[in-house]
Amino acid sequence: MSNPFLSPSPLPFELPPFAEIREEHYLPxxxxxxxxxxxxxxxISGSSGTGSPEPPTFENTIEALERSGAVLSRVSLAFSNKTASDTTPGLQALDAEISPRLAEHSDAINLDQALFARIDALYQQRAELRLDPExxxxxxxYHDRFVRAGARLGEAERDRLRQINAELASLGTAFEQNVFADTRAAALVLDSAEExxxxxxxxxxxxxxxxxALGRDGKYVLSLQSFSNQPELASLDDPAVRRRLLAASLGRGAGSNPDLIRRMVVLRAERAALLGFANHAEYVVADQTAGSxxxxxxxxxxxxxxAVANARREAEALAAEAGVERIEAADWKYWSxxxxxxxxxxxxxxxxxxLELESVIRNGAFFAAEQVYGLSFTERTDLVGHHPDSRVFEVKDADGSPVGLFIGDWFARESKRGGAWMNEVVLQSHLLGTLPVVVNNLNIVKPPAGEPALLSWDEVTTLFHEFGHALHGLLSDVRYPLASGTQVAQDFVEYPSQVNEMWADWPLVLANYAKHHVTGEPMPAELVTRMKQAEAFGEGFRTVEYLAATLLDWAWHTVPAGTDPGDVEAFETAALERYGIAMPEIPVRYRSGYFAHIFAGGWYAxxxxxxxxxxxxxxxxxxWFKENGKSIRESGEIFRRELLAVGGSKDAMAAFAGFRGRGPEVEPLLVRRGLTG
Structure with missing residues (x-):
């Protein structure tokens, strides 16, 4: 049987031929x-037995590595998107099988002593090579990557590192699959519409x-989002139903994941110690823009x-409105x-x-991209995405030249993990001659057939945020795959996507999409003004909820090597209290048992x-966009050229300084979050 991954896709932009891909194609x-x-x-390294290798050059070593692994890249990118957005038991079983094998494969390359010797030789003579900046x-x-992967360790340490990496890969996959199952099992099933x-x-x-859809005819089912405080808590009148919903959300992973969490934390700390770091956090941050x-x-x-002071003021206002002495966690969003x-x-x-979905997409996100960057989006109904709900759009530049493909998959379903994210299924690279194909996944509740999908303001913001990631991938203009799009420092990757959120309420953009889905009437101007004022109330909650998750992540990953963190729930409670962020009325955005950002693969650990x-x-x-005196289009071109286009081809903070003319200042964040004074 022909395997579609074994040769480049013949479709436009090398879009994976999803209509031809079957589960049995992935493993081969x-x-x-x-x-x-x-x-x-x-x-490349000369260990193939075909004769003495040529002396290392940038072209025969670094560029050759960039060209290697074409088949593996095609299948890995497609598989990653498919397992997250439309998984099956067969794909989950394959994920569990292949994750440790991929970790072993990476180690086979990163710990190859002959290969590292060539990279190190080039690095030591880099001044004489006279390379262009990119x-x-x-x-x-490459040199940093191999050193951080353990290339300088002794043989025994490298063997132990391989064992750790393989086990961590298996544990992360198991954690993710447990969260997937627990989230579906915890969906709140109600008997009547009155509830x-x-x-x-x-x-x-x-x-x-x-x-x-879930086989519960006559029932009303609220499926859970990935985070703790479910959006329905803001509207449900029955306090008992609110408590049931929050309890279902907070309980996920409590039975299935504690042993996995403890083991991952111990292994990550051991790996950091092997590599010369005090803990996993120190190992991670050394390679980020934060630096320490x-x-x-x-x-x-x-x-x-x-943040806590701000949240306590909000809590007092909520308690007064509710007529109670103290607001409960399940009631916070409702009374807000x-x-x-x-x-x-x-x-x-x-x-x-x-806030109708189609208008938010076409007249909001796409319209903003046209106004800021000159892009146009045309739906390609002749091209097939990874799921029937996914839609493919061709993206062109202002001069009509091709940019890439954008795939939107906005609706929730049982086969999709929670949350919202962006995937790249084809990377932009001048070396490989490829243009980008990127995917946005959201989890908007799909309405009954023929009904519009009406969004909350949070969902609109999320859509613009993830579209910001998509633009980062689409507007990449680099030579090398390793530097393409969002392949930047982890503490920098959210920056372009967060910037893109501003267009959601930019007057020109908002007026273009925020129209009544029946009458076509624009959202009243005074409602927009009041909405912005109301957004300030709740910054205390949002900041505490987020900081609690951040500091919980930090606590787990500052555990030193050889330390057993003990009971997961007790560790979590102690960590939040130690940092002074514990507020029972504000649950942490992700409890440890379903904190997939840090335990499912560890990308955000x-x-x-x-x-x-x-x-x-x-x-x-x-x-800067508001005050620089330039038009949106002029400003967009500067931001595109200096930030989005360069991807990971230059130092991230140098790119920011080149764009802004100076380093970042924190005052605008403090004002936005209500943390001044």
Whole structure:
């Protein structure tokens, strides 16, 4: 049987031929891809037995590595997107099998002593090579990558490192699959529409449709989002239903994941010690823009006190509105909406009819990209995405030249993990001659057939945020795959996406998409004004909720080697109290048992601080867009050229300084978050 991964896709932009891909194609493609890349690496390092290798040059070593692994790259990128957005038991089983094998494959390359010797030789003579800045930065990244992967360790230490990496890969996959199962099992099943009193009619209908889709005819099912405080808590009138919903959310992973968490924390600390670091956080931050754990801790702990003070003022207002002595966690969002309505005459349910999904996409996100960057989006109904709900759009530049493909997959389903994210399934690279293909995944509740999908303001913001990641990938203009798009420092990657959130309420953009889905009437100007005022109420909650998760991540990953962290729930409680961020009425955004950002693969392990670290840059950049005196289009071209286009081809903070003319300033963030004074 022909395997579509074994050769470049013939489709436009090398879009993976999703209509032809079957589950049985993945494993043979993974195996063929790993074998192919190991053979390529052996030829580069001279260990293939085909004769003495040529002396190392940038072209025959670094560029050759960038060209290697084409089959593995194709299948890995497609598989990563598929397992997250439309998984099956077969794909989950394969994920569990292939994750440790991929870790072993990476180690086989990163710990190859002959290969590292060539890279190190080039690095030592880099001044004499006279490389262009992009190539010189790539050489620096390769050298850092191999050193951080353990290339300088002794043989025994390298063997232990391989064992740790393989086990961590298996544990991360198991954690993710447990969260996936627990989240679905914890969906709140209700017997009557009366229990959903307070939700908009379309949301009630969607809950009934969800029940039917899950085989619970006649029931109303609220499926859970990935975070703790579920959006329905803001509207449900019945306090008992609110408590049941929050309890279901907070309980995920409590039975299935504690042993996995403890083991991952111990292994990460051991690996950091092997590599010469005090703990996993120190290992991670050494390769980030923050530079040191002291810098991260200073920022985070400095925000705790004003954030908690702000949240306590909000709690007092909520308790007064509810007529109780102390607000409960399950009631916080509900009474927040009441306070917003009383103080600012803003009702979230009144806004929804003006925030219809199709208009938010086409007249909001796409329109903003046209105004800022000159892009146009045309739906390609002739091209097939990874799921029937996914839609493919061709992206062109202002001059009509091709940019890439954008795939939007906005609706929730049982086969999709929670949350919202961006995937790249084809990387932009001048070396390889490829243009980008990027995917946005959200989890908006799908309405019954024929009904519009009406969004909350939070969902609109999330859509613009993830589209910011997509633009970062689409507007990449680099030579090397390793530097393409979002492949930047982890504490920098959220910066462009957070900047893109500003267009959601930019007057020109908002006026273009926020129109009543029935009458076409624009959202009243005074409602927009009140909405912005009301957003300030709740910054205390949002900052404490986020900081609690960040400091929990930090606590787990500052555990030194050889230390058993003990009971997971006790560790979590002690950590939040130690940092002074524990507020029972504000649950941490992600409890440890379902904190997939840091335990499912570990991409954000000791790096969840990156959201607020990036927000410093974001808030400063928003001020620049508002005050620089240039048109949106002129400003967009500067931001595109200096930030988005360069991807990871230069130092991230140097790119920011080149764009802003100076380093970042924190004051705009403090004002935005209500943390001044």
């Amino acid at each position: 493609a993974f195996e063929a891809g790993m074998a192919e890349q190991l053979a390529e690496v052996a030829a 190539s010189e930065h790539l050489l620096q990244r 959903l009193a307070g939700l908009p009619e379309l949301a009630v209908a969607a809950a009934a449709e969800n029940g039917r 754990t002291e810098a991260v801790e200073t920022m985070l702990t400095g925000l705790v006190r004003p 909406e009441k306070v917003r309505k009383a103080r600012y005459d803003v009702d979230a349910s009144v806004m929804r009819p003006y 000791a790096g969840y601080y990156g959201y607020i670290w990036s927000e410093v840059l974001d808030a400063d950049t928003v001020e």
